[in-house]
Amino acid sequence: xxxxxxxxxxxxxxxxxxxxxxxxxxxxxxxxxxxxxxxxxxxxxxxxxxxxxxxxxxxxxxxxxxxxxxxxxxxxxxxxxxxxxxxxxxxxxxxxxxxxxxxxxxxxxxxxxxxxxxxxxxxxxxxxxxxxxxxxxxxxxxxxxxxxxxxxxxxxxxxxxxxxxxxxxxxxxxxxxxxxxxxxxxxxxxxxxxxxxxxxxxxxxxxxxxxxxxxxxxxxxxxxxxxxxxxxxxxxxxxxxxxxxxxxxxxxxxxxxxxxxxxxxxxxxxxxxxxxxxxxxxxxxxxxxxxxxxxxxxxxxxxxxxxxxxxxxxxxxxxxxxxxxxxxxxxxxxxxxxxxxxxxxxxxxxxxxxxxxxxxxxxxxxxxxxxxxxxxxxxxxxxxxxxxxxxxxxxxxxxxxxxxxxxxxxxxxxxxxxxxxxxxxxxxxxxxxxxxxxxxxxxxxxxxxxxxxxxxxxxxxxxxxxxxxxxxxxxxxxxxxxxxxxxxxxxxxxxxxxxxxxxxxxxxxxxxxxxxxxxxxxxxxxxxxxxxxxxxxxxxxxxxxxxxxxxxxxxxxxxxxxxxxxxxxxxxxxxxxxxxxxxxxxxxxxxxxxxxxxxxxxxxxxxxxxxxxxxxxxxxxxxxxxxxxxxxxxxxxxxxxxxxxxxxxxxxxxxxxxxxxxxxxxxxxxxxxxxxxxxxxxxxxxxxxxxxxxxxxxxxxxxxxxxxxxxxxxxxxxxxxxxxxxxxxxxxxxxxxxxxxxxxxxxxxxxxx
Amino acid sequence: xxxxxxxxxxxxxxxxxxxxxxxxxxxxxxxxxxxxxxxxxxxxxxxxxxxxxxxxxxxxxxxxxxxxxxxxxxxxxxxxxxxxxxxxxxxxxxxxxxxxxxxxxxxxxxxxxxxxxxxxxxxxxxxxxxxxxxxxxxxxxxxxxxxxxxxxxxxxxxxxxxxxxxxxxxxxxxxxxxxxxxxxxxxxxxxxxxxxxxxxxxxxxxxxxxxxx
Numbered sequence: 001x002x003x004x005x006x007x008x009x010x011x012x013x014x015x016x017x018x019x020x021x022x023x024x025x026x027x028x029x030x031x032x033x034x035x036x037x038x039x040x041x042x043x044x045x046x047x048x049x050x051x052x053x054x055x056x057x058x059x060x061x062x063x064x065x066x067x068x069x070x071x072x073x074x075x076x077x078x079x080x081x082x083x084x085x086x087x088x089x090x091x092x093x094x095x096x097x098x099x100x101x102x103x104x105x106x107x108x109x110x111x112x113x114x115x116x117x118x119x120x121x122x123x124x125x126x127x128x129x130x131x132x133x134x135x136x137x138x139x140x141x142x143x144x145x146x147x148x149x150x151x152x153x154x155x156x157x158x159x160x161x162x163x164x165x166x167x168x169x170x171x172x173x174x175x176x177x178x179x180x181x182x183x184x185x186x187x188x189x190x191x192x193x194x195x196x197x198x199x200x201x202x203x204x205x206x207x208x209x210x211x212x213x214x215x216x217x218x219x220x221x222x223x224x225x226x227x228x229x230x231x232x233x234x235x236x237x238x239x240x241x242x243x244x245x246x247x248x249x250x251x252x253x254x255x256x257x258x259x260x261x262x263x264x265x266x267x268x269x270x271x272x273x274x275x276x277x278x279x280x281x282x283x284x285x286x287x288x289x290x291x292x293x294x295x296x297x298x299x300x301x302x303x304x305x306x307x308x309x310x311x312x313x314x315x316x317x318x319x320x321x322x323x324x325x326x327x328x329x330x331x332x333x334x335x336x337x338x339x340x341x342x343x344x345x346x347x348x349x350x351x352x353x354x355x356x357x358x359x360x361x362x363x364x365x366x367x368x369x370x371x372x373x374x375x376x377x378x379x380x381x382x383x384x385x386x387x388x389x390x391x392x393x394x395x396x397x398x399x400x401x402x403x404x405x406x407x408x409x410x411x412x413x414x415x416x417x418x419x420x421x422x423x424x425x426x427x428x429x430x431x432x433x434x435x436x437x438x439x440x441x442x443x444x445x446x447x448x449x450x451x452x453x454x455x456x457x458x459x460x461x462x463x464x465x466x467x468x469x470x471x472x473x474x475x476x477x478x479x480x481x482x483x484x485x486x487x488x489x490x491x492x493x494x495x496x497x498x499x500x501x502x503x504x505x506x507x508x509x510x511x512x513x514x515x516x517x518x519x520x521x522x523x524x525x526x527x528x529x530x531x532x533x534x535x536x537x538x539x540x541x542x543x544x545x546x547x548x549x550x551x552x553x554x555x556x557x558x559x560x561x562x563x564x565x566x567x568x569x570x571x572x573x574x575x576x577x578x579x580x581x582x583x584x585x586x587x588x589x590x591x592x593x594x595x596x597x598x599x600x601x602x603x604x605x606x607x608x609x610x611x612x613x614x615x616x617x618x619x620x621x622x623x624x625x626x627x628x629x630x631x632x633x634x635x636x637x638x639x640x641x642x643x644x645x646x647x648x649x650x651x652x653x654x655x656x657x658x659x660x661x662x663x664x665x666x667x668x669x670x671x672x673x674x675x676x677x678x679x680x681x682x683x684x685x686x687x688x689x690x691x692x693x694x695x696x697x698x699x700x701x702x703x704x705x706x707x708x709x710x711x712x713x714x715x716x717x718x719x720x721x722x723x724x725x726x727x728x729x730x731x732x733x734x735x736x737x738x739x740x741x742x743x744x745x746x747x748x749x750x751x752x753x
Numbered sequence: 754x755x756x757x758x759x760x761x762x763x764x765x766x767x768x769x770x771x772x773x774x775x776x777x778x779x780x781x782x783x784x785x786x787x788x789x790x791x792x793x794x795x796x797x798x799x800x801x802x803x804x805x806x807x808x809x810x811x812x813x814x815x816x817x818x819x820x821x822x823x824x825x826x827x828x829x830x831x832x833x834x835x836x837x838x839x840x841x842x843x844x845x846x847x848x849x850x851x852x853x854x855x856x857x858x859x860x861x862x863x864x865x866x867x868x869x870x871x872x873x874x875x876x877x878x879x880x881x882x883x884x885x886x887x888x889x890x891x892x893x894x895x896x897x898x899x900x901x902x903x904x905x906x907x908x909x910x911x912x913x914x915x916x917x918x919x920x921x922x923x924x925x926x927x928x929x930x931x932x933x934x935x936x937x938x939x940x941x942x943x944x945x946x947x948x949x950x951x952x953x954x955x956x957x958x959x960x961x962x963x964x965x966x
Contacts, residue, residue, distance in 0.1 A: 488815035502779070502816060711802040 075301030118164025145185030193696030205680025385552025479532030606644030632672025661746025687716030
């Protein structure tokens with residue numbers, strides 16, 4: 001140690017203390033008796049003036065080598081839970097450090113510090129430059145990210161409120177209009193779970209829906225990727241991740257509380273948290289092997305801090321390189337530059353001072369189209385952690401038959417009808433023009449004729465459609481829930497408020513369809529009731545049954561749980577996808593139901609949903625998502641489950657862009673990930689009476705916000721008041737309303753329009 | 754009217770309770786979950802979402818219905834002889850005896866001795882600025898004359914001046930804050946005759962000093 005470093009012993013010892021505290025934060029005080037070392041440094045700090053200088057230098061040097069040794073050892077044995085500790089450490093770099101050290105200059109938009117619609121979300125226009133053959137090229141980007149703050153409470157730890165995500169969306173639109181790439185930086189433990197407008201779930205869903213077809217390159221960087229909150233700005237063409245970051249479906253504490261069935265307010269055992277962190281495969285390496293990220297940005301062994309300038313230099317290089325790669329893939333003429341890039345990539349250990357090629361980040365219309373196609377392909381290929389039963393010969397024949405049918409539909413409703421429409425429209429235009437011309441000549445004669453012989457009124461032609469009756473007037477014997485096979489009475493939960501009489505169970509679940517005749521409260525009914533009574537008799541035909549829920553992360557205990565669910569339901573996943581008809585109108589439907597792992601969405605469910613969406617697109621049919629219940633993303637599938645959010649949203653966006661009709665109907669309980677993505681993005685969302693819709697349950701809200709919520713916080717009524725859904729349907733009118741919706745909504749793309 | 758302080762206090766002292774008789778909602782077999790003298794609490798939580806103490810379960814047609822306390826108090830007159838028996842509808846099964854708090858006694862006495870001016874309908878209410886200013890200055894005797902305009906009723910952006918129609922007196926208590934939404938029939942102000950003011954003040958003081966909770 002040179003003397004120049006120890007001019008100020010006090011300062012130097014304070015740094016050493018900080019390094020030890022950092023290790024303690026990560027590994028705990030008991031690790032290698034590091035607590036005693038901290039005591040020694042503190043004692044040395046206090047007695048700095050009592051020890052001779054030579055002795056002090058010796059002591060400091062010994063401490064220095066000891067701390068360096070411990071840092072090396074600590075980095076060698078980092079567990080997943082310890083990585084989480086690194087990410088949450090106040091010494092870790094934040095977005096502000098990135099803006100200052102990665103970009104040449106920046107201007108913050110939509111707020112400054114505390115004077116902000118949501119200080120947890122920071123947006124900035126920034127410039128970043130590169131040197132190619134001694135020439136400087138300056139490029140503009142829109143930076144959107146979470147700011148955890150440096151001890152600033154108002155930043156809310158990077159937990160974006162609904163209006164924060166809406167703010168991000170606003171600036172994504174601006175970036176798209178201006179044609180500049182977006183760099184998004186994810187530093188969030190999760191979205192702030194409140195339902196105030198625009199609503200946590202709905203805001204994320206809208207962001208995902210927009211980002212699915214955002215016509216500029218998007219590169220994201222994950223340091224702390226907390227589930228839905230991360231996805232709100234994370235749907236991108238290239239996903240980078242910090243080597244000491246985490247990206248997870250749920251915090252390890254949350255997973256531990258669920259797995260260990262820990263009661264609210266009770267402390268979650270540390271061992272269980274560590275176990276869950278390991279099981280969730282949340283580290284950068286795990287995510288890279290799962291394919292949920294594209295590249296890891298290497299940090300120092302114990303994570304980058306605010307003053308790790310070499311890390312910022314690497315990050316700067318990586319985000320530029322990622323943007324280049326995204327842009328280059330969209331170019332039709334790129335062979336030489338791609339070769340140059342690949343050569344450059346091989347030298348990634350050392351950060352080059354200058355780039356070998358300059359790639360302009362502006363895209364032409366054709367390139368934008370290519371960018372969107374690539375993004376769609378990228379997300380469709382993600383999160384494939386399901387099993388597919390090998391199809392038999394009969395099934396293969398069926399597949400061939402279906403593929404042929406799709407082609408026929410393409411020709412019939414796509415190619416031919418398009419031309420027919422054009423011709424029809426031309427004839428209509430010409431005939432309207434002719435009518436105006438003829439009218440001038442025929443009007444006086446017609447008026448005279450009408451004077452002598454008054455015209456008889458013509459009957460108004462009616463829409464030729466089958467009018468649906470109520471459930472009671474079905475042409476077939478309605479299905480009655482087995483719940484009705486009990487000879488007893490039941491009390492309505494609103495009895496005290498509305499004076500509801502006790503209900504005889506056979507009446508309630510039979511004639512009353514599970515609805516209290518006094519107050520209209522809907523008692524839950526099994527999903528089969530809807531399958532049998534909502535659609536025309538015998539029209540429900542399931543598909544994608546060969547896709548089976550699996551345990552892609554080998555999460556302990558999940559296999560048993562899946563087996564139990566299979567035994568109970570006789571089904572292979574938490575979603576049923578099928579073709580059906582309502583009053584003669586053919587449709588494709590997806591149904592998440594409660595009996596199979598509480599309707600949680602994993603890889604199999606996501607795949608089936610995407611296939612259903614594609615099928616509806618190919619067959620030009622309306623698409624119904626009936627959510628009997630969903631508990632969110634299946635946590636045991638980790639980020640493979642989380643990526644189903646953007647994945648399914650991309651499929652929905654493509655279906656809607658073609659002019660389809662996507663109706664979402666929520667029943668019972670619909671929470672979390674699915675609502676915050678492929679369900680919440682639907683333009684037509686309806687709740688069945690007495691259902692509950694939201695982002696997080698009451699317990700999570702209490703634990704996150706520290707505030708209690710009223711019992712009806714998530715009720716369909718309140719969701720309607722907040723504008724999250726567009727209506728509330730009575731279960732008994734479901735069939736009628738669905739038919740009317742299909743007749744009155746949706747674009748001309750649909751086969752019957 | 755002359756107020757007999759001791760007599761008034763004696764009335765509340767001799768029976769410092771409000772009794773809430775609990776009746777069976779319908780026929781059925783009853784099983785008590787409380788004992789005579791047990792303390793029970795009414796619904797709790799910010800939105801009264803947490804049910805009160807479970808009093809009994811009444812079962813009819815294999816539908817066991819839990820009946821919980823709607824008031825704080827103690828269980829009295831428990832019909833233990835009915836436990837496990839079939840009972841008829843509207844039969845008194847127990848009483849919740851709620852002991853008055855200091856404030857409740859004062860409130861009740863004031864309602865007995867003051868001339869109350871109540872809200873004619875559900876609306877927002879304001880004191881006229883003159884009265885409001887005088888009360889803000891903590892004036893002890895703010896007089897109100899019969900026929901004088903003392904309160905503004907604000908409903909659907911239309912303000913109506915309400916005239917006091919009772920006997921002449923001074924404002925002893927205002928039951929609302931300016932701009933509060935008051936339900937129909939709820940008291941707005943309590944008027945005390947000037948000559949009774951000292952009596953009322955003495956009663957309130959005596960209760961504050963002597964009432965045991």
